[in-house]
Amino acid sequence: MDTVVLEGLRISGLSYILIFVVLGIFYGLIKLLLRVFPRRDGSA
């Protein structure tokens, strides 16, 4: 495999993992929001 293909493989793998990481952070954010603001606050 040439260097471009290897670089593509590295970027693809890294990007795919990073999507999980970023969305994992959003998961934590939502959990936090649900805990801090647990129910309707009247105006919703």
Add this chain to the structure above:
Amino acid sequence: MSELLRGIVGMSDWRVWAMFCVGLALIWLAVKKEYEPNLLLPMGFGCLLANIPFSSAVGGGFLDVLFKGGITNELFPILIFIGVGAMIDFGPLLQDPEMLFFGAAAQFGIFFTMMLALLVGRIPGVMGIPGLREAAAIGIIGAADGPTSIYVATRFAPALLAPITVAAYSYMSLVPIIQPPVIRALTTREERMIRMENPEREVSKTAKVIFPIAVTLIAGIIAPMSVALIGSLMFGNLLRESGVTERLSKAAQNELTSLVTILLGITIGSSMGGTQFLNPTTLLIIAMGLIAFVFDTAGGVLFAKLINLFRKRKINPMIGACGISAFPMSARVIQKMAQQEDGSNFIIMHAVGANVAGQIASIIAGGLILALVR
């Protein structure tokens, strides 16, 4: 007289006729089949305008002005995202945040297709050898998200913009045809009949308002290249959820989206010149787009099956397929499939949650690719 004749003489080029057929085919798909008509119809007409010999619409005409003013500088896809954000209710996702991971898993097709494009490009005589940037632009069709595809293709492979856009929007409209066979091939009937309890928790308005702001800040800090995409989507959503800008929210959902869609469609269509569009690369891009959607679906379904190995309460693996960004088409398809197996099985809330997660994930994928590919 010669001015009149040169148009007729220009019709002797077979590519003009071929592109007329392509333009008319897009219009036919929009009118007769109702496949993404809001985009394919303007695209088809733009294609006709651009391919009339010596057309005054291109070559410095109004379509060129629109291309420079809306596509080259990425303005149109960004404006579309404001409208999309105003249309999306993140409520189902906030009620069931686990669905976020299906959005991540179903981006698999992007990277599979990117690698495939790189490898195919290395077969002598098959295709001009694309670099990483071109391969990434082709792979991003798998984001199943038109504006993200346009945004990335404009930066990485402007010459491939037209076929990438046609592929992205065509396959988004073909989700009801593409996804079911892939899902059936990867799941058993028992798995497709799995019931899921609807999340009963309420989401406060405060949480709904904070969510788009926090997501923009977090995504922006991690991947600054994604700020334009995620920021515009979340800005639109904030207009919706704030509850104090109803007029702006409605304008973003209706007037802004409609106007920009007209301009975007006709301008993309105008980039479908015969010499650029009619080559083997276009056919390969169209084929790879289909592969991207298939592997997105497979990635989501297989991820759901994988996590089911560790869960007591099983997830219907079809939900994984909703992680693609084609919203709300994919969620509807999966709900329909669930009801085909069991008429009283309602998994629509989970499906919608995974589907909006796919919207976020596809933008993050676009931002990461923009940041990492040089």
